[in-house]
Amino acid sequence: MTLLAAPEQAPAVLEARGLTKHFAVHGTAAAGRRLLRRGRGLPAGPAPVVHAVDDVSLQLTPAHVTAVVGESGSGKSTLARLLARLVMPTSGELLLGGKPAPAGQRRRIDYAKTVQMVLQDPFASLNPVHDVHYHLSRPFRVHGLAKPGADLDDKIAAVLERVALTPADAFWHKYPHELSGGQRQRVAIARAIAVQPRVLLADEPVSMLDVSIRLGVLNLLGDLRDREHLAVLYITHDIASARYLADKIVVMYAGQVVESGPAVQVTDSPAHPYTQLLLSAAPDPERTTPVTLRGRGAPPSAVAPPSGCRFRTRCPHAMAICAEQVPPAFPAGPAHVSSCWLLDTSVPRRRSAASTGPAADGNGPAAGGDRTDLGEEK
C-alpha cells in the first residue's frame, strides 16, 4: 500500500470536472408553492431542484483506490451513478482516458466495458432465478468476448479464480440463495471485472455483509488494485474502512467535496471541520476521553442548500465569509486539499477570529440551537 500518494502518478483513467447533478423536484407540494407565488403576483422562481452533486472534480488513477466518504444524502451514490453513466450530469465533464465520455446509448456499451460497477446489496443485484454460470456468462456475451461452449466456460472459471471462488466448478451451478453473503458479493465483483474494465465503482460493497467477512471482500478489492491495476472507487460511510483500504480519501458533504487527500493524512490530520466531526463521531475502541462533537445537527436541505459553505450552519468555526462565498480548495498538506476558509492563509486574521469565536461557547448552547433549527425547518 502506498501510504502517501506519489505526486501526480499515472494519468487518470476517469476524470470528473465540475460534475453536477440536480434532480427536479416533482409533486404537488413544489408545484403548489409555485402556483401560490404566481397567484400573489410574484414570480414563480426557478423550479426547485435537489442539489444531489454539485461541482465535484475527481480523478481515478490506475492501481489506486479512491474512497468517497460521507453520510447518507451526501451525494456519494449519485456520484457513482454519474461516473457509471447511469445518470447524465446537469453540467460538468467526464473524461475517460482524457477524452470526453460518450453520451449516446449506443456508445454506452463501450463505456461499460471500461467502467464497471458493484452495488451495495448482493442479495438484490443477483437474479435469484439464474445460477452463477449464467450471471458470469452475460458480460462475455454482451460484449462479445467469448464464444459459447468451452471458451466461455474457461473464461468463467478464470474470472471466478480472480475473486478467489475456487474450485470454480463448485460454484458454477449454484444459485444466489445457495451462496453466503460474501460469496454473492464476490460473484457480483467477478461479473464486474469479467470484461477487464479499467475502472471499478464499488458503492458500499461491504455494508450489507456480515462483519467477519467484510475484510475478505475489502482485501479482494485491494488485490484487484495491486494485481490488475484497477482504478477503484470505494464508496462508504465507514471512514475506518476507507482508511484501511484506500490510497486517497474524498469527503463529501451535502453534494460537495469538502476535503480530499492521502487516506492516512486525511484521517490522522483532518483539515475540514466536517471531517473532524465525522472522525470524532466514528466508533473507536481506543478512545480514552469522552467524545466532544463539534457541529451537531443534521445536513441541510438539498433543495435549498445554505449560501457559501454548506457546512457553515453546523460549523463551530463559522465566520461571516462562510455565508458569503463558497470556499475554494485550499492546500492542507502534500496532495491534500480542504474547502474551508480557515485554511485561507491570505487573511491571517480569520484564523484567530475562528479559534476564539464560537468555539468558546462550548457545546451546550450549540446543541440547543440545533434543535430549534430542526423545529423551524418544518
Next chain:
Amino acid sequence: MTGGRSERLLEIRGLCVDYGQGPAAVHAVTDADLVLDRGEVLGLAGESGSGKSTLVMAATRLLRPPGVITGGEVRLYPGDGSSVDLLEAGYSALRVLRWSQVSLVLQSAMNALNPVMTIRVQLTDALAAHLPNLSRKERHARAAELLAMVGISGDRLASYPHELSGGMRQRVMIAMALALRPQVVIMDEPTTALDVVTQREILEELKDLRDQFGFSILFITHDLSLLIEIADSIAVMYAGRLVERAPANALFRAPRHPYTLGLLSSFPPLHGPRVAMTGIPGSPPDLRMLPSGCVFHPRCRFAVDRCSVGAPPLETAGGDRVAACWRLHGDGPVPVPPELAVPEPDLAMRSMP
C-alpha cells in the same frame, strides 16, 4: 464501572430457543446465560443470525411462532426482594411488567412507530394503559416532558413519524421506552440505520439519561467497536451460543475466545500504521447444519482435534469473565495460543474490593 458487589436485575439462565419443532427445529439460541446488573450497560455482540435478537425476544416473551422457548429461565429482580420468572409469568402479569419494568427500543424506528398516528398518541398510549388515574392533560404534559428529555421540542407532539428525521424518530422511540421509568431498557441495534454523527448524539443522550435515571441497558449490535466504547461488559454470541463474556476493556485488550479475537480484528483501526488484516475466514454456519463439536472450529485458526468432537463449556477465564474454548486453559501438549493469553489490563485495579 460499579464498585463492590453489584445487584442483579435480570438473570437469564440456560435459555434455549428453537424455530420450528421436532427434528427439523433450528436451534437459534442454545443454553444462553446472561446477567444484567443494576445500572449496567451490557452489550450483546454477534453477527446476523447469531441469535442475539431471538434471545431478547424470547426473554421478553415477545417471540412469535414458529419460535419456541424450549428451556431455561429469565428472572427479573424488581428490587423489592422478590423475583419473577418471565418465562413462567402469565399474560396479565406480563402486561403489568412490560414497559413499566422492561422496555424495548427496536432498530427500525420507521417500522416501530405507527405511521398513521401522531407522536402524541403513541407516547401517551403506554401511559394511559399503565397509569389509568392520570388525566388526559397530565398525560400530554408528561409526553411533552418525555420529548424534551431526548431533546425534541414539545410542538413536535402533533407530528407524524414521516415528518421526523431518522434520528428524531429513534429519539421518540427512546422517549417512549423511558415513559414509565423502567429498570431494564433493551435496545436492539438502536443506531444501526443512522449516520455516525446522529448515532453518536443519541448514544451521548442515552448515557446522560442513564446517569439521570439509573436504568440498565441491554445493548445489542453487530458493531463490536462501538460496544467497547459504550458498554460496561460485553457478551459475544456465535451461532446461537454465548462464546465469551467479559468487561468491555478486558475483552478488547485481551480476548480469550478465537471468535472474539477474529471479530476484533475485523474492524480496521482509526489510528496507527496500516497493516493488512484478515478478518475471519469462511462464513457463519447454517443453523440447520451446524458443525460438530465447537461450532466455530471450521473457521478457527487455533482448532485442534478435540474441537471437532465435543462442544466446550463456558468456563471461568479469570476475574469475572467466561469463555467457551477448549484451548482456554491449555491441555497437556497443546498450550494456550499466545494471542489468546494476553495479560488483562488493570487487573490489579479490578481485583480491589
